[in-house]
Amino acid sequence: MSNNLFVLCLILMTSSSDAAKTTSYTLDLIHRDSPSSPFYDPSRTRLQRQAGSFLRSIARSSSNLLSAPVSPFSGEYVTKFRIGTPAVEVLAIVDTHSDLTWTQCVPCRNNDYKIIECYKQKTPIFNPRNSKTYRNLTCGSDQCALLDDASPGLLPACNQEQQPCSYYVFYKEEAVDESRSGGDIALETFTFVDGDNIDSVKVVFGCGHDNMGGFVEKASGVLGLGRGSVSLVNQLASGGGGGGARYFSYCLTTSESDRSDSDASSRIRFGSTAIVGPGPKVGSTPLRNGPGGTVRNFYSVTLEGISVGNQRLEYSSSPKIVKRIGNIVIDSSTAMTVLPSSFYDRLESVLVKAIVNGTAKRVPDPRKTNGLCFGQVATVNYPAITAHFQGVDLVLSNENSFLEVGVGVVCSTFLRGVSDEPSVAIFGNMHQRNILIGFDLDNHKVDFLPTDCAKPQ
Numbered sequence: 001m002s003n004n005l006f007v008l009c010l011i012l013m014t015s016s017s018d019a020a021k022t023t024s025y026t027l028d029l030i031h032r033d034s035p036s037s038p039f040y041d042p043s044r045t046r047l048q049r050q051a052g053s054f055l056r057s058i059a060r061s062s063s064n065l066l067s068a069p070v071s072p073f074s075g076e077y078v079t080k081f082r083i084g085t086p087a088v089e090v091l092a093i094v095d096t097h098s099d100l101t102w103t104q105c106v107p108c109r110n111n112d113y114k115i116i117e118c119y120k121q122k123t124p125i126f127n128p129r130n131s132k133t134y135r136n137l138t139c140g141s142d143q144c145a146l147l148d149d150a151s152p153g154l155l156p157a158c159n160q161e162q163q164p165c166s167y168y169v170f171y172k173e174e175a176v177d178e179s180r181s182g183g184d185i186a187l188e189t190f191t192f193v194d195g196d197n198i199d200s201v202k203v204v205f206g207c208g209h210d211n212m213g214g215f216v217e218k219a220s221g222v223l224g225l226g227r228g229s230v231s232l233v234n235q236l237a238s239g240g241g242g243g244g245a246r247y248f249s250y251c252l253t254t255s256e257s258d259r260s261d262s263d264a265s266s267r268i269r270f271g272s273t274a275i276v277g278p279g280p281k282v283g284s285t286p287l288r289n290g291p292g293g294t295v296r297n298f299y300s301v302t303l304e305g306i307s308v309g310n311q312r313l314e315y316s317s318s319p320k321i322v323k324r325i326g327n328i329v330i331d332s333s334t335a336m337t338v339l340p341s342s343f344y345d346r347l348e349s350v351l352v353k354a355i356v357n358g359t360a361k362r363v364p365d366p367r368k369t370n371g372l373c374f375g376q377v378a379t380v381n382y383p384a385i386t387a388h389f390q391g392v393d394l395v396l397s398n399e400n401s402f403l404e405v406g407v408g409v410v411c412s413t414f415l416r417g418v419s420d421e422p423s424v425a426i427f428g429n430m431h432q433r434n435i436l437i438g439f440d441l442d443n444h445k446v447d448f449l450p451t452d453c454a455k456p457q
């Protein structure tokens with residue numbers, strides 16, 4: 001009897017420690033221009049690829065974030081995971097600007113329920129009928145309610161409790177009419193593979209039967225990492241794994257577009273194992289609502305100024321850049337750092353004065369994109385540049401602030417915004433390289449730790 005009890009105790013202890021085990025969800029972030037990306041085009045030169053990321057940055061910053069989210073098809077990173085049983089691989093664009101994760105699903109139909117083609121994707125299109133774990137959700141379900149506070153552009157459609165929970169998400173795109181996805185909100189098993197670690201979790205996602213992609217249509221869908229309830233960040237925290245922490249961190253390596261497949265890639269982690277610090281080198285800045293307090297779904301923080309050498313430029317001294325908190329968005333999907341026009345102009349003139357010294361000269365942008373470029377790289381005098389966020393001074397490395405775009409020519413990764421409104425401001429991913437950046441949705445802060453991201457962490 002006591003023996004049996006002992007065995008039972010052991011079983012209970014084992015299973016409860018299994019349940020308490022925090023799962024580490026880790027995904028590779030594949031740069032769109034790296035050879036393992038569906039967007040990779042070997043015929044494009046490095047200069048062409050960089051001009052592309054420059055133009056996409058302008059497009060992303062100039063769309064009005066308050067009305068519809070900018071198209072994630074202009075995003076810079078994709079990732080792979082599996083969904084369903086048996087599991088099917090999905091290649092999704094990583095988007096910190098939107099909340100819903102969706103993938104194309106067969107059969108494809110449009111508004112009028114006519115059968116149409118799905119757009120072309122690299123991997124086979126997911127068929128929910130072939131999956132044992134797929135479940136449609138109804139309007140009355142708790143999971144359908146997760147869509148209530150989602151980012152602009154997402155339209156949940158529900159009339160009655162018993163009706164299927166469905167959605168449409170629209171993305172703004174300059175070059176084409178629109179991109180969108182529409183379909184059923186469903187529950188499905190997502191599987192994340194990280195080396196020998198295989199973790200499965202139930203996720204609420206959009207099974208898209210009516211999709212129109214952007215001008216590059218190759219990924220299966222979008223991985224939504226915004227701040228809304230349906231975002232994967234929130235779902236992984238409440239799904240039992242992840243130690244309950246609404247937290248994710250990523251570490252972006254340099255020159256992904258030039259690396260070979262065997263090189264260390266950038267990675268993103270979710271949950272308590274993703275938490276950065278605390279430590280002497282960790283700095284944090286509060287996570288805020290965006291301009292006007294209406295944009296809650298982006299990772300907005302407060303920039304107070306930028307220093308070039310020991311000359312500090314106050315961000316709020318430009319006419320339209322209010323002292324307002326939440327005046328810049330940290331975005332992994334935009335390459336360049338975009339600044340409101342008048343602040344950019346002041347920064348540019350200070351940079352030119354500091355750099356044009358000796359023989360280094362300002363030259364026209366070889367990408368023909370109006371960037372700040374210098375010739376005679378060897379003679380360029382790089383100033384120390386520091387971004388002063390509320391609560392943390394982030395030293396921006398020369399490697400992150402200047403990009404060698406051609407033989408003997410470097411260009412700055414700061415970009416002039418199309419207007420002077422703080423809503424155009426983005427702290428881009430080039431300035432985030434080799435910094436472990438953690439987004440803490442529970443404690444409303446962003447953590448920074450300078451790190452060599454190519455080394456295993």
Ligand SMILES: *[C@@H]1O[C@H](CO)[C@@H](O)[C@H](O)[C@H]1NC(C)=O
Nearest residue numbers: 128129134135136164166184
């Ligand atoms: C899910 O719901 C849609 C209608 O919204 C239906 O066409 C489809 O067959 C359902 N799928 C499953 C697996 O029940």
Ligand SMILES: *[C@@H]1O[C@H](CO)[C@@H](O)[C@H](O)[C@H]1NC(C)=O
Nearest residue numbers: 353354355356357358381383
């Ligand atoms: C130019 O460079 C020299 C040597 O590095 C330095 O002493 C001087 O302060 C620089 N001038 C400006 C305007 O930055």
